[in-house]
Amino acid sequence: MSYADNFKKMKPGLDFGQAVAEADRCLLCHEPPCSTACPANTQPGTFIRKLRMKNITGAIRTIKENNILGGACGVLCPTARLCEKECSATGIGRPIEIGKIQRFLVEQSWERNLNLFDTPNPRNEKIAVVGSGPGGLSCAAELAKKGFPVTVFEARPEPGGVLRYGVVSYRFDLDFLEKELGDVKSLGVEFKCNTRIEGDRGAEKLLENGYSAVFLAPGLWGAMRLAPEKEPSEGLFTSVEYLAALRDGRLEEIASQVEGKTVAVIGGGSVAMDCIESAAKLGAEDVYLVYRRSWMQMPAEEDERIESLEAGVHYLLLNQPTGYRTDEKNRLTGLKMVRTRLGESDDSGRRRPEVIPESEWTLDAVMVIEAIGNRAESDSSRWYPNVDVDDKLLIKADPETGTTSTPGIFAGGDIVRGPALVVNAVQDGKLAAKAIQEYLKE
């Protein structure tokens, strides 16, 4: 199919000349402000200076020692509101494209086949990491660098978590993911896939089965639902199901369902953007984004929103879905909606949508993707009953250490924070790795 190449691969990053030219624009600031803006403590001021000074291996080391997923963050981070937002060069023009330079350097490390880490003295204490997403990988890598034998348990067939099953290939492709996973594996981290840590005290039992500490980073793989009065048997997806299907071998199947059809996506966040833009790229005739507030209230990044417009997405702002229309075989034929207007601000500081009476209408659509948020899987608290969770089933953990209410069990990433960035999960993994080492000393 014609879309396949464009869909499955990311656009190439900077080449050597472009990266050097971009680094040349860097002002090499004293106390670089970019280096204070990263949730995972990335030091762009240092690695760009190193690139400038032809110390390329050193530049790569600066990134990778701090963040084993430096490549993923370079590609996926919303740099415009993090490091690049602080860039002094903005004052004389535009910020340095830090994310792109970071991606370039990490790709260089693969091209040059660099071995950045010394072999540590081996430790005896086995560590279990539950979940192979950014948080789990980050924690596992940090501990493996210190010599601990680390086993990562992954419920799905392949490692990567949200990096594999929650992001579209044209934004972050599998080839890139495999290379970055290779960096984690080369540290000696063991992966056990198709291994779901669940059931009664499933996670807690790891402590009884030879593991000295456990890091829980299973992510949020439950989907918030619209709770319609009746659910169609065909044509309705959650974003969790849909995005996973694009990556787990069902791409052609989804493409054939979408091609030439009308698709609607409900939601206003980054995940909704990935769903709607991918549907457009897969050849849907018309793609509608349905959001109950307006453009300014959307949580998705501005560049994602603009990109979706360029992909041909029609925006149905100020429309609130109310249910689905189906045919006699209960197949989806339309999305029922009611129009809204903005009222007073709510707790989130955004203006609240208010339903306009008697404004009901139905959009003809054969596929609808609900992208209204991820949440913890409903039975997750059973896997760790002695770990305190909140009313949303998010684990209560110390933000500085990942410590939970159960000694030896640490947690981080979205299962603690709720939906957040890859870079946040990376930092949680790093902090927990540090805390686990402290814990093992005691």
Add this chain to the structure above:
Amino acid sequence: MPGKDIDLSIEFLGKTFKNPFLLSSSPVSNSAEMVARSFDAGWSGVVFKTLNSDRLPIIHPSPRMNSYHYGDKRLVGLQNVEQISDRPLKDNLVDFLYLKKHYPDHILISSIMGFSNDEWAYLAKASEDNGADMLELNFSCPHMCIEGTGHHVGKAFDLIEKFTATVKSTVSIPIIAKMTPNITDMNEPAMYAKNGGADAISAINTVSGISEIGLDDLVPKPNVFGVGAVSGTSGPAIKPIGLHFIADMAKCDDLALPLSGIGGIETWVDALEYILLGSSTIQVTTGIIHYGYRIVEDMIEGLSDFMREKGIARVQDLVGRALENVKTTNHFDLDRQGISQYDLDRCVGCGQCYTVCMDAAGQALEWDAKNRRPRLIEEKCLSCMICSFVCPVPDLITFKEMPQTWNRKETAVMDPDLEKEIAHEPFIATSTEGGNECLC
């Protein structure tokens, strides 16, 4: 930590430097406060700003420097009229004591400049008595406001020998003589320094130059209240000159002295080039003026990574390693020829290659205006490679050797009919008198 299995230390004049990277005698080594900060950043030693004896007051011109920009590249060169130290000798010596007390593992080299034998001796003795590990004799500052100093000495070779001998007879610490590049052959003054007792040579000091003239006032910069002057040019622009003099001296069997390389060094690559051509230590100023002391971190890490990659354990094993490949041009094998080759799949269609080939090379390109692509006429390519220098796409244009059977087409004359009108007899040599040995 990078580099823990790599030893960057090097022996130079009986002292162990923890790495080959030193501050040169200049504005960046003006006080103990500055030098201490540089040591904390990772520099292994300093050639302290040239001392003076307080006999004459030193007053620096204002402004002191001018930046030589090239397009948006800053500080490709630096123009500098700063004099030797304007601090009282006592203050500098107190700073020596401070540095030796607080940084005993770092090497302190005292740069001195005198006007007479006794002044050279006085400064040498004062340096040695206050902890200097070695001396550097400044025979080369190109912009002293006082006659009879700096590079005026460096160009008067007998004075080099005389003053070196004076210092040698006064102190027991090693002596480095610092050469001016504003001469033709550096081996000659270096030999005078050796004959006077120098233990090593450092080179190069700044190159005499004028980097810019103000177009409104017609005054060279820095414009010191309406007056400009020839002064010292430094920075990346002068690196080729420094490398050449270092290689010359390293290859001089009679000289056979350790060398400290200076001139346009900013990165570990620059430093390594000086080392490969025979320098045991290298010295930096303009790189620090541009970026600060922090660049040494990248020199250390970059050189360590290079050595690890190449399996080289000691810096000493790199010193002079490229010298055997530095030959005179008569060693070229002219029977082997090549041309440029184009990877046009990546061409962006700017046509700079065509412009330069037509105007500066062999007119070996045709221009496909419709597709905006050059087309190479192989037999006309001179292999000057200018096209590759201006091409914005990395490695799109590369050199390839052609088979021995291949011949380059001679540049055609415009109108062969005019040949019958030329006034011309073939040259026939009748005598070798006055001939030279140039084989080019």
